[in-house]
Structure formats: structure tokens, C-alpha cells
Amino acid sequence: MNGQQSILRRASPLMIARLAIAVVTVATPLVLARVLERNSYGTFKLAWLWCITLGTVLPMGLTPSLIYFVPREPARRRHFIAHALLVTTVLGLCVGVLLYRFGPELAVRMRNPELATHMHWVALFTTLFLAGSTMDSIPMSQGHIKLAAALRFGYEVTQAIGIVTGAAITRSLEGALAGIVAGTGFRAIACWVMVLHEHGLHVSREDLKRQLAYALPFGVAFAIIVPQQQFHQYFVAASVGAALFAIYNVGCFNLPIVDMLYTPVSEILQLGIAEHDRDGDREGPARLFREAVARLAFVFIPTMALLYVCGTTLITFLFTERYRESVPIFRLAILSIPLAALPLDGVMRARAQNRFMLAVSVVKLALTVPLVVAGFHLFGLRGAMGGWVSAEAITRGILLLRAGRLLGGMRYLLPWRTLSLQALAAAVASPVGALALRLTQGPALLRLMLCGMAMGLSYLAALRATGELPPVRSWIPRRRAAVPAADTPLAA
16 A cells, blocks of 8 residues: 555656646647637648657657666666667658658548648658657656656647647648647757757667567557547548538547546556555455446546536537537547546556457457448448447457456456446436536536536435445544553543
């Protein structure tokens, strides 16, 4: 338990930074949706999708490799850091040239001529993004967690300021893209200056071979997982115009609370399973998994219900009435939220199921492509989203069955009673929230707040009535009574 607490304490700067970054990343598209025309907004989101996909896949695991090698071999850290910086920068230059040369033709084939005319900005952004991608991983690998969190937050804020400022001044797509290039370029320059000043550029062929041998399997997995996660957006973008893609992309909007909770819980679960295995506690891992599921589901199940109830008001409040058509897609997308209550990644990593995870990634991609394509042709934009959610649910089921085998069986793997009562409480609270939303008059923000409060209180009251939630007074910490001396008589 102490180990878990110390890890949480060390991770707190990253969690705080993630919260602050979430605010920034949610606010930026809301501004763009109001400043840019719908066609331009859809084009910007497609350009962003291209850059983020390439920026995530192309480093081939070299950036995470720093966190593996540098702490173990600090005397050789300058080699590992130089390799990561040089390789990612070279990859960035190569893909930038390819985008500049062939990107316009690809954009035209995806029915987006506006993107084709701005491909030079996309190529430059991608190059700079990769050139500075090791910025926060370098201090993280040396144990400077607060510095890593500050650098990450600083980059996100700089990038957001660049995007919003460029779009607001010019009220054009080109201004937004120029702003994002400025913010990303600042990070790339700062990253190179930092490495040259503190570490220099020292290359070792043997160390590079070891680093690549470690990184490439992760890179292959990312090369499958990332395109799978984003395939439905690429397919829709290639099948419809920029305006309709903007509708679909807004429908994909998700609250950052899911990632903010899921990732830390999954990491702590991985650590806890390792500790129970070390101590020979066979029942501990399953018990820990049940607890993690119950904690996540306590938030995610009512969150899905709330978003379904207030979906129309929320989307039109955040993105204006122009995106009302996104609501049906949004209501399908949020069906994946309860799946995040299953922190199966932590179980797989704790039990070294890397090959199985790679196989599941291939299966997931093989399922996603036909389901998304068939869903789109049968039901349009909603069908594409439904196909993606279905593939997510099926592969989660496969991982859950595997986790059952690893942790002692499905019967004891999930807190069935708790999940049932949480779902029942959310079902009871939903009509209360819908009624509060309908009867409340005033600004949309006030209506959303009252809807959330009504649903939250109803949800907690329903759980309390079933005995699943302890009394409120038990949540309040109390001081321990002083232990009386041995010769002092106890009061009657």
C-alpha cells in the first residue's frame, strides 16, 4: 500500500498537468467551431488527424524507450537521448517531404481540395511535431517528473494559443494552421537546444541496435492500434465532404474524464498485481481488479447516462446549432464509455501478454474495417460509429475472457452485484435528469448544471437506498481518540 501511495504522490504532477491540458484541448476546438466555417473546421480536423497519426506511429517506440534505458544505464543516457532525437527528426523530415510531394493528390482523392491547397502547412507541422516529440520524455526518463509535466503543459498551451490566435486574427484555416506550426516549431527548437546544451549528440551503433530492438515491437503494435482507433474517421473523411466530416468529428467528441481516470487506475492496477504476485497472494490480483472495475464504473456508468440525456443541449451549447446533426452520432459514441471501466490493459501488461495483445490488435483491425464500412453503407454516419463501437466491444470481450483465465475465472473477476446496482441507479436517475433539463428555463449552461446535479443526487440516493453506498458521515475522516494510559480507568 505504501508503494502505491508513493507512486501516486510522484505521479501527481503528471495528473495535474493532464487535467490542465484537458481543459486546453477541449476549449480549442470549441473556439475553432465558432470562428471557422464548417468546411474549414472539418478540413482542420482532418489535417490534425493526419499529423497526430503519423506523429504517434512513426517514432516506432523510440521515445518510450528512453524511460526504459536511461534509468537503467544513466552513464550512457546521452547516447539514448541523441538516438531518439536524431531518428525522430530524420523521420519527420522524410514524412514532411512525402506529404508535401504526394499529400495534395491524396487530399483530392479524399474529396478535400481545401486540404490540398494547405498541404505545405500540414507537412511542416508533421515534421516539427516529430522533431520535438522527445521534449518531455527526456526529463521524465531522468526522474524529473515535475519538469516533464511542466514542459508537456507548456507545449499544449503554446500550441493552443497559436491555433486560436491565428484563427481569430485571420478567421481562416490558413491562420489556424500557421498558428499550430508556430507553437510546434517553438517546441522543436527548444528540444534541440536542450539536448545540445545538456547532452550533446553522441551516437553509438551498439546502443542504437539495442534501443531499436526494444522499441520496434512497440512500434509495430502502435502501427496497428493507432490506425485501427482512427480508421472510422479516415473512412468517413474519404467518403463524404469536409462539412459532413465536421459533423461526424463533433459526434466523436468525448470528455477527457475517461482518460484522466482510466490511465492512472490501469497503471496502479498493474503495479498492484505485480506486488500480489511477488507476495504469493493468488486471490489478490482478482480482488484488486474487481475493486478497480467498481471504482471506474461508479463514474463511467452514470456519465454515459448523463451524456445521453443532455446530449442535444450539450453539443449545441459547445459547438452551436450548426452541429445539431452530430447528436445521434454522439449518443452512439458514448456507448463505449462503460467499456473503459474494464482496465484490461493493466492486467495484460502485468502478466506479460504482449504477443496476445499484438494478436488482439490485428483482430481488432480486422473487425473494425468491415464493420465500419458495412455500417456506413447501410446506415450512413451513425452506421460508421456503430461499427467502430461494435469492434471495440467485441475485442474488450476477448480481453476480458483472457483476463478471466489469468486471474482465476470469470465468476470472481467482476463485481457483478455492484455493476448491476450502479446500472439500476443510473437508470433511475436518468428520468430525473431529463425532467430537470426539460423544466428548467434559462441559459444552456445553467440547464446543464441543474441536469447534472439532479442526476448525480438521484444516482447517489438510489445507490444509498440499495445499501451499495455507505452513509455520508462515514466519508468524513475523524480523529482517533487518545489511547488511555494503562492505569487510567475507562469512562462508563
